[in-house]
Amino acid sequence: MNDFDVGARLKTIREEAGLSQRELAQRAGVTNGLVSLIERNKTSPSITSLRKILEILDLTLAAFFDSDAPAEPGRFVFRHDELTEINPGRIYRSAGADALRALSLKRAGKSGQTSLLLLYETYDPGADTGADAYSHEGEEGGFVIEGELLLSVGDKTELLRAGDAYLFDSRLPHRFRNVAQVPCIVVSAATPPTF
Known part of the structure; x- marks a missing residue:
């Protein structure tokens, strides 16, 4: 999980949603600077701040951090x-x-x-x-x-x-x-x- 690029993931999702950093920040009730810092991997947002941002993008924290690998059908054990x-x-x-x-x-x-x-x-x-x-x-x-x-x-x-x-x-x-x-x-x- 250390290779997960939070900034790139947020930027990609934001751009796919057609939102500018400023528009996303305004809708989420956070500063434009916070969104910019997150996207450049310069700060770690609080869980509350990240949830506010992801809510605007209609995404949960779990979905944000999930890899694109599909789940194995019938799997019930997770190491x-x-x-x-x-x-x-x-x-x-x-x-x-x-x-x-x-x-x-x-x-x-x-x-x-x-x-x-x-x-x-x-x-x-x-x-x-x-x-x-x-x-x-x-x-x-x-x-x-x-x-x-x-x-x-x-x-x-x-x-x-x-x-x-x-x-x-x-x-x-x-x-x-x-x-x-x-x-x-x-x-x-x-x-x-x-x-």
Whole structure:
């Protein structure tokens, strides 16, 4: 996944949609400079910013990061090294906020071919899904396998430890953070898929 060219992919999709950088930025509610920096691989957008941009292009994060290789019919096992990384902070590695780079979201299966999003999430110490809570259609839940995770949903915040689980309406603004000094591993699912 390190070879994935986020900037070129965004530029290609934007041009196919017939939008200028300025028009895309205006519709998405982000700055023209942000779109330009992303397309030149000079910055790593937050998940929230990239989702706003991709929403205008009628694309999910998962579809954006998916390779063009078709899924194998009948396949039901996905090895850890075959999971699709969908976090822009990990893709860029050398740019962007440390908290975003410290987060890894890996999806099983291909985008658009299932009604369930299944993720293996790694939150290194300090990892954060972004300074702003985000929301989307559907429900999501997960289990903390290792470490601790601070979860905010609506106006409530809870600390989850290994063995704890969560389940909530994704339309409520939410945010995930690892405030501990050790990595946190979470296995989660959401429906419908939004990444």
